[in-house]
Amino acid sequence: MQIPVEGFMYPNEVELQWSVLIVLYPFLTGLVAGAFILASLERVFMVKAVKPTYRLALLTALAFLIVAPLPLQLHLGHPERSFEMYLTPHRSSAMAMFGFVYLWYLLAVLVVEIWLDYRRDIVVMSQCTTGWKRLVYRVLTLGSTNISERALHIDERVGWLVTVIGIPSAFLLHGYVGFIFGSIKANPWWSSPLMPVVFLFSAMVSGIATVMLLYMLMCLVRREPIDMDCVDTVAKYLFYTFIIDFSLEMLDLIHRIYEADESFRSLDFMVHTRLFLSQVVIQILLGTVLPILLIGLTQVVKLAEKLRKRIYVTAGCLTMIGIFAMRWNVVIGGQLFSKSFLGYTTYKMGIVAREGLLTAIVLTVLPLVILGVLVKLLPPWPEKKEEPLLVALAAHGAD
Amino acid sequence: MNMTRRQLLILLPAAAVAWKSILAGTPEASPNYNMTEHWWGMLVDITKCIGCGSCVRACQLENQVTDGYFRTWVERYHVSDYDIESPKVDSPDGGKNGFPPAAVSDGKNFFVPKMCNHCVDSPCTQVCPVGATFVSPDGVVLVDQKYCLGCRYCVQACPYGCRFVDPKKETAQKCTLCYHRITKGLTTACCENCPTGARQLADLKNPNDPIHEFLKTHSVQVLKPYMATRPKLFYNGLDGSVR
Amino acid sequence: MTPLFTVRVARSDNVTTLCDLEHGGLGPFSSHISTKQFTKTPQPRDTYGEGRNASSWQHNRPRLPEWVVANPAMKAFRDAGHLFRLASVFLVGGILFLALRGFLVPRSFGQYGHYRGSAIKETAALPISYAGHQVCEGCHADILEVKSKGVHKGVSCEACHGPLAKHADDPASIQPAKLDTAVLCVRCHEANLAKPKSFPQVVSAEHSGGAPCETCHQPHSPAIVAVAGASQ
Numbered sequence: 001m002q003i004p005v006e007g008f009m010y011p012n013e014v015e016l017q018w019s020v021l022i023v024l025y026p027f028l029t030g031l032v033a034g035a036f037i038l039a040s041l042e043r044v045f046m047v048k049a050v051k052p053t054y055r056l057a058l059l060t061a062l063a064f065l066i067v068a069p070l071p072l073q074l075h076l077g078h079p080e081r082s083f084e085m086y087l088t089p090h091r092s093s094a095m096a097m098f099g100f101v102y103l104w105y106l107l108a109v110l111v112v113e114i115w116l117d118y119r120r121d122i123v124v125m126s127q128c129t130t131g132w133k134r135l136v137y138r139v140l141t142l143g144s145t146n147i148s149e150r151a152l153h154i155d156e157r158v159g160w161l162v163t164v165i166g167i168p169s170a171f172l173l174h175g176y177v178g179f180i181f182g183s184i185k186a187n188p189w190w191s192s193p194l195m196p197v198v199f200l201f202s203a204m205v206s207g208i209a210t211v212m213l214l215y216m217l218m219c220l221v222r223r224e225p226i227d228m229d230c231v232d233t234v235a236k237y238l239f240y241t242f243i244i245d246f247s248l249e250m251l252d253l254i255h256r257i258y259e260a261d262e263s264f265r266s267l268d269f270m271v272h273t274r275l276f277l278s279q280v281v282i283q284i285l286l287g288t289v290l291p292i293l294l295i296g297l298t299q300v301v302k303l304a305e306k307l308r309k310r311i312y313v314t315a316g317c318l319t320m321i322g323i324f325a326m327r328w329n330v331v332i333g334g335q336l337f338s339k340s341f342l343g344y345t346t347y348k349m350g351i352v353a354r355e356g357l358l359t360a361i362v363l364t365v366l367p368l369v370i371l372g373v374l375v376k377l378l379p380p381w382p383e384k385k386e387e388p389l390l391v392a393l394a395a396h397g398a399d
Numbered sequence: 400m401n402m403t404r405r406q407l408l409i410l411l412p413a414a415a416v417a418w419k420s421i422l423a424g425t426p427e428a429s430p431n432y433n434m435t436e437h438w439w440g441m442l443v444d445i446t447k448c449i450g451c452g453s454c455v456r457a458c459q460l461e462n463q464v465t466d467g468y469f470r471t472w473v474e475r476y477h478v479s480d481y482d483i484e485s486p487k488v489d490s491p492d493g494g495k496n497g498f499p500p501a502a503v504s505d506g507k508n509f510f511v512p513k514m515c516n517h518c519v520d521s522p523c524t525q526v527c528p529v530g531a532t533f534v535s536p537d538g539v540v541l542v543d544q545k546y547c548l549g550c551r552y553c554v555q556a557c558p559y560g561c562r563f564v565d566p567k568k569e570t571a572q573k574c575t576l577c578y579h580r581i582t583k584g585l586t587t588a589c590c591e592n593c594p595t596g597a598r599q600l601a602d603l604k605n606p607n608d609p610i611h612e613f614l615k616t617h618s619v620q621v622l623k624p625y626m627a628t629r630p631k632l633f634y635n636g637l638d639g640s641v642r
Numbered sequence: 643m644t645p646l647f648t649v650r651v652a653r654s655d656n657v658t659t660l661c662d663l664e665h666g667g668l669g670p671f672s673s674h675i676s677t678k679q680f681t682k683t684p685q686p687r688d689t690y691g692e693g694r695n696a697s698s699w700q701h702n703r704p705r706l707p708e709w710v711v712a713n714p715a716m717k718a719f720r721d722a723g724h725l726f727r728l729a730s731v732f733l734v735g736g737i738l739f740l741a742l743r744g745f746l747v748p749r750s751f752g753q754y755g756h757y758r759g760s761a762i763k764e765t766a767a768l769p770i771s772y773a774g775h776q777v778c779e780g781c782h783a784d785i786l787e788v789k790s791k792g793v794h795k796g797v798s799c800e801a802c803h804g805p806l807a808k809h810a811d812d813p814a815s816i817q818p819a820k821l822d823t824a825v826l827c828v829r830c831h832e833a834n835l836a837k838p839k840s841f842p843q844v845v846s847a848e849h850s851g852g853a854p855c856e857t858c859h860q861p862h863s864p865a866i867v868a869v870a871g872a873s874q
Contacts (some may be wrong), residue, residue, distance in 0.1 A: 017551040077549015077551075081529075142723075142724060158725060283633075340488070342642070476836070531759040541762065578765045579765060580770060
């Protein structure tokens with residue numbers, strides 16, 4: 001298969017190294033970091049209005065985090081050697097820290113926080129269910145069924161602490177993904193100290209938008225009224241982070257244009273040709289400016305509830321497309337031009353291939369399936385009725 | 400005296416040292432080789448390169464390089480005197496089979512052989528997450544084929560485009576400076592087969608190596624010095640338009 | 643809604659706690675618990691997990707010295723018991739990892755730096771294809787004699803004859819192929835603007851009129867002696 005090349009590429013550069021799966025990876029981890037930061041709004045920053053999304057945000061983060069390493073794993077030439085990353089991590093490599101940042105975030109932050117938050121429910125379920133479910137819950141209790149008031153109070157305090165630790169961890173998780181790209185001095189499209197910050201804020205934008213959409217979707221499925229106070233608040237935070245994100249991206253762009261270093265002519269040509277649709281049209285206009293204007297409208301003008309909902313859904317979907325396009329433009333765009341600045345290559349995505357479109361779609365849907373299972377196992381909704389059993393258990397637990 | 404050519408060969412001291420271990424097929428480097436006594440690099444004299452592609456072919460045969468990928472390749476530059484910053488460059492099949500006649504006759508034309516620069520501060524080894532690529536104690540950037548994950552981060556980090564991932568082996572591949580040859584007293588396959596001596600293997604730790612005299616008397620450059628990778632591939636007669 | 647099934651939660655004789663999983667309980671988003679029919683205060687089973695067959699909740703606890711029960715710090719310690727369980731799970735995982743790591747890291751790793759030391763030896767042990775001109779000259783002294791006097795003295799044998807380490811290893815095993823000068827000579831000597839001006843180059847189509855190069859030039863010493871002598 002001949003890959004079309006324009007101008008001159010170093011001969012080994014013609015074939016792209018990082019495929020659509022590596023586009024997916026920062027997209028998925030971004031959702032994790034963003035969803036977690038939304039959850040921490042309620043827990044640490046006492047934004048009570050977003051409470052209905054708290055548990056959903058945590059479960060969303062977990063579901064996406066479980067899937068996040070899969071695209072990396074599938075892309076490796078030797079996936080069976082990936083454990084070497086844990087055995088002999090190279091200190092000077094940004095990528096080597098992945099395994100540890102990932103494990104830390106998954107085990108020390110997300111799992112612990114979810115476990116502490118759900119422990120009461122887990123204990124109750126372990127006694128109210130049968131069969132395999134009972135087994136699962138019993139394992140999850142770790143053999144301790146202490147849900148006395150004091151124990152729960154301790155959980156609450158420890159959970160708060162975990163969230164506090166979790167915020168910088170979430171920043172680390174995604175800022176570090178940006179650093180993987182931003183620290184490659186050989187590639188002027190990536191090499192920028194702003195890269196981790198831009199990645200972080202775009203992660204928050206995508207995570208908040210995801211949770212907002214999922215919350216509205218789940219309310220629809222459960223035929224429950226949407227808590228508009230909650231969604232309005234989430235949208236407000238989405239708006240603020242989006243503005244910061246957009247400012248940073250524009251700062252990066254303006255800086256590049258004004259500095260116009262040796263790579264500029266080459267990159268400028270690329271943005272105006274090969275990346276025009278995905279960068280200018282989809283990422284900037286449709287995926288950033290339009291949703292900011294839409295949500296901005298709800299912030300300035302008092303609109304009817306129905307209209308607001310529609311705007312949120314539209315803006316949320318556009319945001320997701322925009323952030324995905326941003327990841328695409330960074331990862332794929334950074335490989336389309338030659339490091340000699342003399343030519344351009346083409347990315348041909350396979351459809352049914354190990355690193356093809358189909359795999360990417362499966363990996364995008366998979367976290368939603370996992371989220372479905374998690375929601376079933378650990379329902380994030382407050383109980384409709386008061387539970388006498390729980391009350392009684394809690395009362396008894398206390399001395 | 401009935402002596403086979405092979406026996407005669409063994410009597411030749413210079414060849415014999417290298418040859419014994421090769422014949423035996425032992426998986427060890429020459430026993431006389433001491434890593435700490437060498438610091439390898441290479442000299443490329445652009446004024447001597449004729450673009451014949453011998454180096455590219457030799458490299459491919461010596462190292463079983465998969466077709467379409469290159470551990471070394473040759474570029475042809477055409478620099479117009481009206482716009483020296485925008486050279487026209489081509490490298491058909493890495494220059495393996497030479498170059499067709501140039502279409503334009505104005506300006507400046509020359510060949511530039513390229514390969515791994517065996518940088519002292521190599522960005523490729525810096526980014527390897529597991530330590531599967533490294534600068535050996537004698538200054539050669541190598542890849543551990545049994546340890547490489549195939550994550551391709553090193554390919555991204557090389558400013559010179561010298562690395563690739565072999566589609567069959569799924570590991571990073573690059574110029575080894577014919578490590579299996581230089582440790583046995585031979586020169587690299589590309590240097591061995593360069594008909595004009597445009598490529599010269601250089602041992603910077605050996606005070607008698609002609610490289611020292613050359614570096615003292617010529618204006619020598621490295622590629623992309625602003626990348627601060629401290630390459631050990633020295634170019635004589637390098638034009639400013641080369642990148 | 644009819645309960646799908648009913649589960650008895652507490653087993654104490656005088657307590658009947660029923661916990662239904664409603665029909666929707668197995669549906670996607672509504673597996674919340676609803677409890678019904680409390681006849682008496684429910685008694686949790688073995689809440690502290692110490693599993694004695696005591697009938698009452700209070701007796702279910704292990705007996706501890708008075709000072710422990712009275713000490714609020716100790717009570718807090720007991721109520722954080724589940725956290726210690728979690729911590730021990732992590733601890734076991736960590737120890738398991740370290741044990742596995744000690745076992746799995748290759749022996750020679752770190753011998754010279756952050757890499758597998760034996761990788762150097764493995765690279766050095768790869769087979770050779772080009773024997774090198776010194777080896778050729780060891781046997782073919784006659785050719786060396788001719789070559790060393792001509793302009794091709796710097797061109798090594800295998801540059802034209804191809805990789806012949808196998809031949810050097812066992813001369814009988816493989817013989818060098820007969821070379822086609824029509825292909826070989828033009829690789830270097832076909833005129834090209836990018837070649838150094840001092841390098842001898844010809845436009846092959848015009849130069850020989852179709853005659854093979856070796857008609858006039860001997861590859862090992864290509865200068866045409868007779869013609870050169872006549873012209874000077």
